[in-house]
Amino acid sequence: MSDSPSAAELPTSVGDIAWSVRNNITSAADVLERHLATIDEREGDIHAFNLVLADEARARAAEIDDAVTVGRDPGPLAGVPIALKDNLCTQGIPTTCSSKILDGWRPPYDATVVTRLRDAGAIVVGKTNLDEFAMGSSTENSAFGATRNPHDISRVPGGSSGGSAAAVAAGFAAASLGSDTGGSIRQPAALCGVVGVKPTYGAVSRYGLVAFASSLDQIGPFTHDVADAALVLEAISGHDQMDSTSIRQGPLHLSRQLDMGVAGLRVGRITDLPEGASPDVAARLDEAFDALRDAGAEIVDVEVPAFGYGLTAYYLIAPAEASSNLARYDGVRFGHRVEAPDTNAMYMATRTDGFGAEVKRRIMLGTYALSAGYYDAYYGRALRVRRRIAADFAAAYERADVLLTPASPTVAFHLGDKTSDPMSMYLCDTYTIPSNLTGDPALSVPFGTGDDGLPVGVQVLAPALEESRMFRTAAELERRVRK
Amino acid sequence: MRAVAWLFVSDRITPEAVAKVAKLARLSLSDDELDQATHQLSAMLDHFADIDALDLDDVEPMTHPTPIANVMREDIEMDCLDRDEVLAAAPAAEDGRFRVPPILGLDD
Numbered sequence: 001m002s003d004s005p006s007a008a009e010l011p012t013s014v015g016d017i018a019w020s021v022r023n024n025i026t027s028a029a030d031v032l033e034r035h036l037a038t039i040d041e042r043e044g045d046i047h048a049f050n051l052v053l054a055d056e057a058r059a060r061a062a063e064i065d066d067a068v069t070v071g072r073d074p075g076p077l078a079g080v081p082i083a084l085k086d087n088l089c090t091q092g093i094p095t096t097c098s099s100k101i102l103d104g105w106r107p108p109y110d111a112t113v114v115t116r117l118r119d120a121g122a123i124v125v126g127k128t129n130l131d132e133f134a135m136g137s138s139t140e141n142s143a144f145g146a147t148r149n150p151h152d153i154s155r156v157p158g159g160s161s162g163g164s165a166a167a168v169a170a171g172f173a174a175a176s177l178g179s180d181t182g183g184s185i186r187q188p189a190a191l192c193g194v195v196g197v198k199p200t201y202g203a204v205s206r207y208g209l210v211a212f213a214s215s216l217d218q219i220g221p222f223t224h225d226v227a228d229a230a231l232v233l234e235a236i237s238g239h240d241q242m243d244s245t246s247i248r249q250g251p252l253h254l255s256r257q258l259d260m261g262v263a264g265l266r267v268g269r270i271t272d273l274p275e276g277a278s279p280d281v282a283a284r285l286d287e288a289f290d291a292l293r294d295a296g297a298e299i300v301d302v303e304v305p306a307f308g309y310g311l312t313a314y315y316l317i318a319p320a321e322a323s324s325n326l327a328r329y330d331g332v333r334f335g336h337r338v339e340a341p342d343t344n345a346m347y348m349a350t351r352t353d354g355f356g357a358e359v360k361r362r363i364m365l366g367t368y369a370l371s372a373g374y375y376d377a378y379y380g381r382a383l384r385v386r387r388r389i390a391a392d393f394a395a396a397y398e399r400a401d402v403l404l405t406p407a408s409p410t411v412a413f414h415l416g417d418k419t420s421d422p423m424s425m426y427l428c429d430t431y432t433i434p435s436n437l438t439g440d441p442a443l444s445v446p447f448g449t450g451d452d453g454l455p456v457g458v459q460v461l462a463p464a465l466e467e468s469r470m471f472r473t474a475a476e477l478e479r480r481v482r483k
Numbered sequence: 484m485r486a487v488a489w490l491f492v493s494d495r496i497t498p499e500a501v502a503k504v505a506k507l508a509r510l511s512l513s514d515d516e517l518d519q520a521t522h523q524l525s526a527m528l529d530h531f532a533d534i535d536a537l538d539l540d541d542v543e544p545m546t547h548p549t550p551i552a553n554v555m556r557e558d559i560e561m562d563c564l565d566r567d568e569v570l571a572a573a574p575a576a577e578d579g580r581f582r583v584p585p586i587l588g589l590d591d
Binding site: 105106107108109201202215241244245247308309311312313315316323330331332333334335336337339340341342343344345346347348349351352355360361363364365367368371378380381382383384385386387388390422423426437438439440464 | 500503504520523524534539544547551569575585586
């Protein structure tokens with residue numbers, strides 16, 4: 001066995017790792033050990049993970065290196081260390097959703113995305129922390145403690161996929177998966193200075209993603225750069241018969257178009273965007289428009305009048321769906337149970353003890369919105385607002401190919417800043433929510449820094465299944481930042 | 484009739500309504516938690532009253548982003564989850580089934 005290369009010589013991007021492992025230039029084991037060493041150094045401060053799977057990952061890295069040695073190709077993500085949000089089912093490996101109610105549960109099956117990552121040669125290094133059942137924007141609502149932002153550990157990483165965002169930002173994994181119901185990939189990506197993508201609804205199978213709001217949830221990647229996000233999304237997308245909402249088409253093809261540039265692309269500026277973005281974030285957005293104009297794009301003004309009603313529609317629809325989805329946590333089939341003399345009392349005791357405050361709040365809000373006498377006034381009206389928002393976006397896309405907005409109204413805030421006022425936390429999702437309501441894709445790409453030198457993300461939005469132009473735009477913004 | 488129904492959006496939620504909702508959701512709240520939940524849900528519903536002003540009479544509800552319905556797969560035999568593995572993840576199981584406390588006779 002040769003001497004291990006120094007950390008500086010090892011590739012860090014998804015593309016470089018896979019290329020050098022497949023070509024027997026770097027071993028999967030060396031790449032993995034570098035990431036595990038970084039976890040040892042900083043995980044105590046950051047708490048990105050609910051579970052680190054060092055032994056399993058080492059065994060998998062050895063398998064991949066053996067395959068390369070005998071001339072077999074381990075796949076397009078060969079040896080890439082990947083972290084999984086802990087609401088993605090992993091067979092035989094605890095999957096908690098950062099909730100006491102699922103503590104100790106080991107799923108009997110793998111999520112489709114997990115199977116696809118493994119088949120592509122990726123190495124799962126751990127399960128990452130989240131706001132309980134993905135409900136939150138700071139990863140403070142976890143039964144296992146908050147995750148901290150690698151850029152400043154007195155601040156939140158965003159949420160709900162804060163552990164996955166922090167894991168990539170801290171160098172614990174080359175990529176990670178999160179889930180995005182109202183911004184839970186894009187907002188933490190912005191706050192942690194990494195790329196985060198919410199694909200078109202139905203482009204990635206939700207089989208094995210623990211459901212929060214089924215008509216809004218979508219799985220997507222976090223990576224260091226846009227090209228890496230394209231590689232991971234290519235590996236996990238495509239039809240899956242285990243998810244009835246999965247779109248009947250093959251995997252997305254993105255990587256080859258990243259260098260096409262944006263000449264002639266119509267980039268929409270939403271003139272009636274809801275207020276709330278802080279001056280530093282607004283300034284970076286203006287610079288992003290300028291950068292794209294310099295690169296040959298045409299900047300066009302569009303209106304999306306119903307954009308601002310997204311927050312209300314979302315916070316009625318998502319809790320309504322959640323109240324139904326989370327009815328399954330009753331102490332019967334999985335997870336936690338509090339014993340009681342009869343079944344009804346057992347349900348009540350189990351759920352009261354097992355769910356945290358935010359989850360209870362949303363279950364009650366959703367139950368209220370769906371209850372007799374209020375259904376039409378709340379849930380029914382919210383669904384009509386949702387249609388209105390989708391129609392407004394469709395009209396905007398008649399004039400623009402992609403739209404740009406902030407991903408998060410502010411840079412990362414301090415732990416505890418928003419925990420006492422749920423509404424202030426919900427406002428973090430203002431700019432990300434509409435894409436979940438419409439089902440259209442959106443991503444956050446790092447674009448400079450804001451107050452206190454913290455990362456700012458620009459959000460690129462595109463019509464359903466038009467990920468290609470969204471990635472081209474993001475790749476151009478990334479090139480401009482690097483210049 | 485809808486014109487009347489949507490006026491509810493700006494109504495404040497009462498502690499009695501919150502208690503009823505909690506019971507429907509199988510959650511028990513202490514008096515303090517009930518007060519806090521009433522306060523917080525009221526604040527949210529106040530904020531959500533922004534959609535009161537919209538005229539939505541001609542707008543169809545949108546339950547889902549994609550217009551697909553009745554998705555079928557081929558009617559062929561397929562593997563399913565292993566019963567013992569599924570039961571192993573349950574809090575209590577017996578004779579190949581989930582075990583629960585008594586259902587009848589003790590209910591209020």
